[in-house]
Amino acid sequence: MADAILYGVAQKIIESLGSSTFKQIGSIWGVKDELEKLNNTVLTIQAVLQDAEEQQVENHHVKHWLMKLREVVFDADDLLGEFSTHVFRQKVMDGDKMAKKVRIFFSRSNQLVFSFKMASKIKATRERLNEIATDWNNFQLKLERPLKTQDVTKDRDQTYSYIGEEEVIGREEDRKAIIDLLLDFNVKDNVSFICIVGIGGLGKTTLAQYVYNDKIVHDYFELKMWVCVSNDFDVKKIVEKIIESATKTKPENYEMDLLQNKLRKQLNPKKYLLVLDDVWNENEERWCNLKRLLMGGARGSKVVITTRTKLVAEITGTIKSPYILSGLPKDQSWFLLKQMAFGEGQDTIDPDIEAIGMDIVEKCQGVPLAIKTIGRVLYFKTTKDEWSYIKNNELTNVTQLKNGIIPVLKLSYDHLPSYLKCCFAYCSLFPKNYLIDKLTLIQLWIAQGFIQSPENNKQLEDIANKYFMDLHWRSFFQEVEKDEGMNTKFKMHDLIHDLALSVSRSECALVNSNANNVIEKVRHLSFSFANVSFFRKNLSTLVKANKIRTFILACDPWVGVGETMEESTLKTLISSFRYLRALDLHGLKINILSNVIGTLMHLKYLDLSSNDIEVLPSSITKLVNLRTLKLSMCVNLKELPIDIKKLVSLKHLDINGCKNLTHMPCGLGKLTSLQTLTLFVVSKGLVNSSKHCDGLVELNRLNDPRGKINIINLAGVKDAISEFKAANLKEKQYLSELELRWNPEGNDGAIACDD
Ligand SMILES: Nc1ncnc2c1ncn2[C@@H]1O[C@H](COP(=O)(O)OP(=O)(O)O)[C@@H](O)[C@H]1O
Ligand SMILES: [Mg+2]
Known part of the structure; x- marks a missing residue:
């Protein structure tokens, strides 16, 4: 703790x-x-x-x-x-x-x-x-x-901007061995199961990916699917994920029968490869239920399972013995440590330091995650004495790796600068294996005040981005996806997540299904399920944690909720949590947002996206600290607050997909520091209404718009050319994409330009 x-x-x-x-x-x-x-x-x-x-x-x-x-x-x-x-x-x-x-x-x-x-x-x-x-x-x-704990700062600004493709080190033989197993046609059943076993951080997922992306493997199988299973062995969920991986689209919320049929259709005539990554299930019956569904593939189909325990391997494997993964050999371990601990272009290394380094990798027992994180600690240690200190004083209790590599990871955490420690600890709010959106995380960090004030006109967002890159560079985060706008989705390794949990236990809680881990003293709450009846049933427990600063829903966005969040429950929640900095109520089918929202004077982050709200209460403009307001996919929303200009701190206004908006409110251009404005709706008719803004010229008043702007209803503009000139979008250097539509919807020839 x-x-x-x-x-x-x-x-x-x-x-x-x-x-x-x-x-x-x-x-x-x-x-x-x-x-x-x-x-x-x-x-x-x-x-x-x-x-x-x-x-x-x-x-x-x-x-x-x-x-x-x-x-x-x-x-x-x-x-x-x-x-x-x-x-x-x-x-x-x-x-x-x-x-x-x-x-x-x-x-x-x-x-x-x-x-x-x-x-x-x-x-x-x-x-x-x-x-x-x-x-x-x-x-x-x-x-x-x-x-x-002294942080000897060594300038490493160059490395912030770029973290190269990760190289897989020392796994050639393992790769060949697994590929041989995959291509083996001389098998009893049509579908066979191969287990890769090893402790956390050893590189099972990495090896499986290495093989999965191999060209021969790619050409050999007709269908490839990858599913991250993790702790929750729910056959229905796994089947959904398999279908999603096969079809690249998320299935609707079907009944099991229908899902089974869909799965069969996908697998039946094909020679497929399925990876079930990180399986923990030791319940044989559940495994058999899943296995039955997988047996439909053509001859030569293979299922690769990665797991930490031999018991899982015994239950799942059909191939005689599981593939026991070993640690990296010593020379390869040293090679990896060198890569992490020295910058590019350092060829000669002091032989004394090398000798200490060899001892250090020995203590890491060839586990790449341990080597990588300790390597980043050593990056800041330039002298022999400092290297010895790490080896002799700090690594002494990790000789046995009895507790896996957690002690090594904890050591790396202890060496983080304080401003990164709180940012990292906060990430325990996301469930294991959750795909975290970088921009959202950055906005949450800022809302909590974790980002140190920037010097020389830099934006907090830019500093926060540096923090993110730094944690990524230290292997605390693993990048998973990048979209066109260069926003990233990332994960934390399971063990790193355990570490985050252990260092944030007193302040953060990922609420469990009966809310018995919500204690009064906790300051940050997250929910991995958007289950409206849960909030109603546990209301009295929840409101006891009346000093919370974070209330977020960290659940899969596509799992729709059945019920509507009632006004009264919502009102009670909001009025109990006076100290909230971040409030996320997305996708709860909210119709009416109570006026009490205006009392959350500390609020900096508010996510109301994907709700049924038609109008926002006017009290929302009292939130002078509000920096992020997310309303995307509030398809019933008719207008933005008339007094929006009072939200003087607003930087991010996401109204993407609010297709019922008829105009932009008057005074929008007064929010000069707005960075994100995803949608601009040109007024149809009634342009002189006092409620409406002045048209595209308002965009010129924004100093620093970034990312994408979608401008719709251009058919309503009389003199498009001069309006565009007035908007002066050419001068906005961080604007990456502009989409123009003549009508709100429909195929009227959207023009998208990247710059
Ligand atoms: N052979 C390797 N070379 C370089 N880095 C590796 C190697 N194997 C694993 N890693 C790194 O170690 C970390 C943990 O690996 P991972 O495959 O997730 O472990 P596991 O699945 O066994 O828990 C990741 O950051 C990964 O990039
Ligand atoms: Mg793994």
């Missing part, structure tokens, strides 16, 4: 206290001294956190202390957030002159009361913090960081 996220929040407090907003607050409201004292306290706390994190493993007093501390630090962050939001809202209102007059007339005294209240709240929080902070003397927590 660790406290990466706590560290991140402390960092954020220090940053906001140093910001111009808080300097202003300090002098205007006479709380400068209080704020300064608060800053000092948090600085001290942050300095000892690292050591506390390590000590709490053995010292339960420290652990308890950390728990108390966490409560207060989060409260302090909430309080400051409330403060700055208040100021922010005032500023937004000041922009509106009428509102300003009204405000001055009515609320002088309110202001005074407010500032008095805030000042005393800050003082109270600081005193609580102080009280706890003084305790750290009792534990003799160390202020400075010991050698082992």
